[in-house]
Amino acid sequence: MAKDMVISFLEEADDAYMLSFESKNINLFSKYAASDLTTRVLEEVNSVDEVNFGIPKYRKRTWTTVEENYPMLVVKKEVTHKVVNVGRGVRIGFADNIIQLWKVMKAEPKYVVVDIA
DSSP states (O other), X not given: OOHHHHHHHHHHHHHHHHHHHXXXXXXXXXXXXXXXXXXXXXXXXXXXXXXXXXXGGGEEEEEEEEEEETXXXXXXXXXXXXXXXXXXXXXXXXXXXXEEEEEEEEETTEEEEXXXX
């Protein structure tokens, strides 16, 4: 799998994943995910009141390949947040750091997210 294409796909899929929680609408994410994963994410979206993914300009997202067994790829997503000085020596991050494993399958001519753990 071409690494740049996979990362680009994952960035788009993750943006849609986060938007699902913010908008309570799974439609955009469903274009990137297998139907059983879409159902699981929909259940999760509906079971939580609010998820804070932080402010995009303070969020740093990295992807690291953990396992590659064509056509399956397991990628670790790490999200960290820049700590910001809010005054009087107080520094805070705007959201929790996140680590997830994303399983992606090559499904010609594109990719499909099959699991997020």
